[in-house]
Amino acid sequence: MKSLRERFIKTTILMALISTALVILVTLLLLFIFSICEPDGFQRIWLGSSVFVGHHDDRNKFAVYAVLWAVTAISTVLITCTFSSAKLSRDILKAVKQLQQAAEKITEGDLNFEVMACRDKELNDLCNAFDEIRKKLKENQNQELKNKEERNMLMANLSHDMRTPITSIKGYLEGIKDGVANSPEKMDKYLDTIYTKAIILQKLVDNMTEYAELELGRMQYAFEFLNITEFLCQLAESYKAEAEEQGLKMESRIVSEELTIVGDKSKLKRVFDNLISNAIKYNKEGGTITISMEKERNGALLCISDTGKGIKEKDKNKVFDGFYRGDAARSNIKGNGLGLGISKQIVESHRGKIWIKSEENVGTEVYIYLPLRSS
Ligand code: ATP
Ligand code: MG
Numbered sequence: 001m002k003s004l005r006e007r008f009i010k011t012t013i014l015m016a017l018i019s020t021a022l023v024i025l026v027t028l029l030l031l032f033i034f035s036i037c038e039p040d041g042f043q044r045i046w047l048g049s050s051v052f053v054g055h056h057d058d059r060n061k062f063a064v065y066a067v068l069w070a071v072t073a074i075s076t077v078l079i080t081c082t083f084s085s086a087k088l089s090r091d092i093l094k095a096v097k098q099l100q101q102a103a104e105k106i107t108e109g110d111l112n113f114e115v116m117a118c119r120d121k122e123l124n125d126l127c128n129a130f131d132e133i134r135k136k137l138k139e140n141q142n143q144e145l146k147n148k149e150e151r152n153m154l155m156a157n158l159s160h161d162m163r164t165p166i167t168s169i170k171g172y173l174e175g176i177k178d179g180v181a182n183s184p185e186k187m188d189k190y191l192d193t194i195y196t197k198a199i200i201l202q203k204l205v206d207n208m209t210e211y212a213e214l215e216l217g218r219m220q221y222a223f224e225f226l227n228i229t230e231f232l233c234q235l236a237e238s239y240k241a242e243a244e245e246q247g248l249k250m251e252s253r254i255v256s257e258e259l260t261i262v263g264d265k266s267k268l269k270r271v272f273d274n275l276i277s278n279a280i281k282y283n284k285e286g287g288t289i290t291i292s293m294e295k296e297r298n299g300a301l302l303c304i305s306d307t308g309k310g311i312k313e314k315d316k317n318k319v320f321d322g323f324y325r326g327d328a329a330r331s332n333i334k335g336n337g338l339g340l341g342i343s344k345q346i347v348e349s350h351r352g353k354i355w356i357k358s359e360e361n362v363g364t365e366v367y368i369y370l371p372l373r374s375s
Helices: 004-037 042-048 056-107 121-177 184-215 228-245 265-281 327-332 339-349
Strands: 224-227 249-254 260-263 288-296 299-306 353-359 363-371
Touching: 004 056, 004 121, 056 121, 121 184, 184 339, 224 228, 224 265, 228 249, 228 260, 228 265, 228 288, 228 299, 260 265, 260 363, 265 288, 265 299, 265 339, 265 363, 339 353
Parallel strands: 249 288
Antiparallel strands: 224 260, 288 299, 299 363, 353 363
């Protein structure tokens, strides 16, 4: 592909060469015609062109031939230049027109076209740059559509999660008002249910507030040097009873070496609460939960694994998004889809990483990497 500069230079040289060649040709042609029309008068008329020695008629004849030559030569040069520059400008105009049409389409919101390649390097670069802009805009448009869809889905899920306990509270309160709870036992049962539903609502609002604060970076952390080995052993012990209550086995494989990180105890506990709660909620009957930790390079690599239902391939990269819940989880297991999102924010605030490995119907492993610090 040639550059526009090269083409300009080439066209100018070509124009000069062709014009000169054509002028020589025209001159030769005129001389030929002249020699046929004035077979014996060539030298006479040539001399006649001189004002000093020439005859008046010969001078006039010479002037006629000179004007004829000048007109033909200038016309030849003009035609050659017009033809060459028309070709060059046609190519440039074609590219400019293409860009203009592309700009018009973008203004109208149509991004489903491709800016074609051009012959010249600079114009081709410009077309490519324009096409890149179009592709970026298209990507943003698609992302915007996806975000809109997710926002709508989130609103639908959220209103569903709020409407269910509110409807229930309303129903039980109406029951009390209408005298349906006509015995102390019934009244206790009604009040218990109302209380439980109110707690569910409160948890949802608390989680939403926490998630929003983390997203906005407004969460306050109390960082301190923390012996993560001791901290995790204590937590594993405290979760054991809860797991066994649900008929699950709890195992821990924590490295004996004392590892120190800089962390906020209560926030890290929140992370493990979320992960253990998931490992319990999404496990199978009689399943196992394993808490493990080992030293890896300059960090502590923690893993909470379960032998539960696992996560579908299509859900894997969405589970850390706020309010996202797998289909199965949404249908029969309680939750707001905020636990993993909150955990991710907290782990990243500790300069760590969190990721998931999971196989459907086999189990899930949630890994956390936290950098070590020497106290
Ligand atoms: P919340 O934690 O707010 O009570 P939740 O458990 O649904 O609700 P997350 O902890 O963020 O929300 O998890 C998001 C989704 O990821 C869950 O709905 C579930 O589909 C899937 N998931 C998370 N952990 C597991 C796991 N250990 N096994 C199988 N699925 C899981
Ligand atoms: Mg959860």
